[in-house]
Amino acid sequence: MSELDADGRPELVRAAHDAMAGDAALDAFAEAVRSVMGTSMAIVSLVDDTTQTPIGRAGYDGGPAPRDTVFCTTAIQQADMLVVPDASQDERFQKNPFVTPEGGIRFYAGAVVRAPEGQPLGTLCTFDPQGQEPAPDQLDRLRMLRDVFEMVLEKRLCG
Amino acid sequence: MTGAYPVPDDDEERLVDLATYAVAHVRDPELDAMAAAARILLDADYGLVSFVDRREQWFGGRSGLAVDGTPREQSMCSHAILEDDTMVVEDASKDVRFHDNPLVTGDLQIRGYAGAVVRSTSGLPLGTVCAIRREPGPFEEEDVQRLRGLRDAVEALLHARRQSLLRLVESERDHV
Numbered sequence: 537m538s539e540l541d542a543d544g545r546p547e548l549v550r551a552a553h554d555a556m557a558g559d560a561a562l563d564a565f566a567e568a569v570r571s572v573m574g575t576s577m578a579i580v581s582l583v584d585d586t587t588q589t590p591i592g593r594a595g596y597d598g599g600p601a602p603r604d605t606v607f608c609t610t611a612i613q614q615a616d617m618l619v620v621p622d623a624s625q626d627e628r629f630q631k632n633p634f635v636t637p638e639g640g641i642r643f644y645a646g647a648v649v650r651a652p653e654g655q656p657l658g659t660l661c662t663f664d665p666q667g668q669e670p671a672p673d674q675l676d677r678l679r680m681l682r683d684v685f686e687m688v689l690e691k692r693l694c695g
Numbered sequence: 696m697t698g699a700y701p702v703p704d705d706d707e708e709r710l711v712d713l714a715t716y717a718v719a720h721v722r723d724p725e726l727d728a729m730a731a732a733a734r735i736l737l738d739a740d741y742g743l744v745s746f747v748d749r750r751e752q753w754f755g756g757r758s759g760l761a762v763d764g765t766p767r768e769q770s771m772c773s774h775a776i777l778e779d780d781t782m783v784v785e786d787a788s789k790d791v792r793f794h795d796n797p798l799v800t801g802d803l804q805i806r807g808y809a810g811a812v813v814r815s816t817s818g819l820p821l822g823t824v825c826a827i828r829r830e831p832g833p834f835e836e837e838d839v840q841r842l843r844g845l846r847d848a849v850e851a852l853l854h855a856r857r858q859s860l861l862r863l864v865e866s867e868r869d870h871v
Contacts, residue, residue, distance in 0.1 A: 561731035564758065568728035594724075673855050681725070684732050684848050687841065691736050 538585070540613065545655045546585040552657050553582055553591060555692040562592025565660060565685050570594040572677045573645060575664040580685070581608045581646075582658035591658075605633050607663070611646035612656035617682075619675070620644040622667035634663075642667035645675070647682035652690045660685055700773045705819060710749055712815040713822075716857055718746045718755050722763065725856075726756025729824060729849050734758045736841045737809060737826035737834065744813070744849055745772040746822035755822075760803065769798055775810040776820035781839055784808040786831035806831040809839060811846035816854055824849050 556562060562580050570578035580592030588606040590598065603609050610628060611618035622642050623629040634641045646661030660682050670678075703709060726744040734742030744756035745764075752770040754763055767773050774792055775782035787793040787805050798805045810825030824846045826838075 559731075559735070560758065561728070561735055564724070564728045564731040567724040571724035671859075673859055677725070677852060677855055680848050680851055681728060684729065684845065687844065688732050688735050691841075 540656075541585045543655060545657070548651050548655055549582050549584040549657050551693060552651070552689060553589065556591060556689065559692075561688060563594065564592075565681060566592040566594035566596075568681050569660050569662050569678060572681065573662045573670060573674055575643065575662040575668075577664065578660070578662040580649075580658070580660055581606075583608050583612055583656075588658075607632075607634070607641070607644045608646055608659045608661055611644075611659045611661065612648055614648060617645065617647040617675070617678070618659075619670065621669050624667075639665050641665065645670055645678065647678050649682060649686060649689065652686075652694065657689075700768045700770065701777050703777055703820070709815075709819040709821070712817060712819045713746060713748060716746070716815070716821060716853055717860065718821075719748055719753055720763075721753070721755060722757070723755050725852050726849065727758065728756070729845060729852070730754075730756035731758035733824055733826045733842065733845055736845065737838045738828070739807070739809075739826035740829045741803070741805075741827040742825070743772075743827065744822065744824050745770070745810075746813075747773045747776050747820070752822065762803075765798065769796055771796070771798070771805070771808050772810055772823045772825060775823045775825070776812055778812060781809065781811045781842065782823075783810075783834050783839065785833050788831070803827075804829045807834065809834045809842055811839075811842045813846055813849055813853070816857075821853075 566578045577596040578594045579590040582589050587600045588608050589600045620626050623635045629635050641663045643664040646659035648656050649658050730742035730744050741759040743754050746753045750767050751764050787799045793799050805827050807828035810823035812820050813822050
């Protein structure tokens with residue numbers, strides 16, 4: 537078992553999924569992230585012990601993906617967020633299956649979504665085939681959206 | 696009181712301030728997310744970020760209902776912006792200000808209302824972030840506190856966006 541999953545984190549991820557699934561708020565948060573960052577795709581994503589699952593979407597139709605292939609798995613191991621201006625120039629991601637195809641991902645920004653007790657569950661994230669350098673105020677607004685999303689998640693988890 | 700709404704003393708000044716936020720007729724994905732949060736955090740049926748303009752209120756963000764705005768005289772938020780901080784109505788159908796309001800008597804069936812005033816950087820009221828229930832009943836203080844937190848986030852988003860808008864206008868001006 538990975539260190540990432542040592543504290544019952546996968547069970548919390550599944551609880552978060554069950555608490556939020558199907559709520560229109562999820563797509564609304566994804567749309568908001570896309571709007572703030574000026575990108576073509578954004579998702580609300582959960583990452584359990586094997587799989588990343590998009591639970592809210594804007595401009596993205598992809599389904600669940602193996603955890604070891606996705607940017608969000610790197611993101612949830614950061615304190616606050618992961619920003620990759622150009623994945624083709626980043627040795628962590630340049631051989632990634634989402635990056636190497638024609639039209640693959642260049643830009644990624646994801647803010648870590650945590651459970652009330654602090655465990656990382658997933659991200660509010662955005663990605664685009666065009667590389668970009670986000671402005672500080674865009675990242676601040678992404679953080680604000682994440683903070684509000686965490687309040688919503690806590691409400692749904694704890695009533 | 697049908698057809699009437701309270702007008703703050705500083706309404707003209709307030710409307711000038713509101714215009715600088717460029718929110719009329721605009722639905723905003725960030726504010727939609729805030730409205731969805733208001734709906735969920737307060738166990739409500741509808742969540743709104745509403746801007747009170749001269750004759751209308753615009754729903755810059757909305758969740759749970761498909762209406763872009765209403766005439767100002769139907770706007771509960773136009774009453775809320777006269778408050779210092781928040782307005783809570785437990786049962787609009789029993790409140791003399793709202794009992795014959797079409798939003799209360801009609802399909803939307805508004806009963807419970809909790810709104811927190813959203814202000815401009817100069818402190819003038821622009822509108823509210825509010826949560827609305829179809830069932831009457833009290834809002835817990837904890838709920839109202841959550842709404843205040845959300846209001847603070849909405850203000851921060853609006854102010855940050857206005858700042859980038861102003862920067863853009865200035866840089867365009869420099870190019871001319």
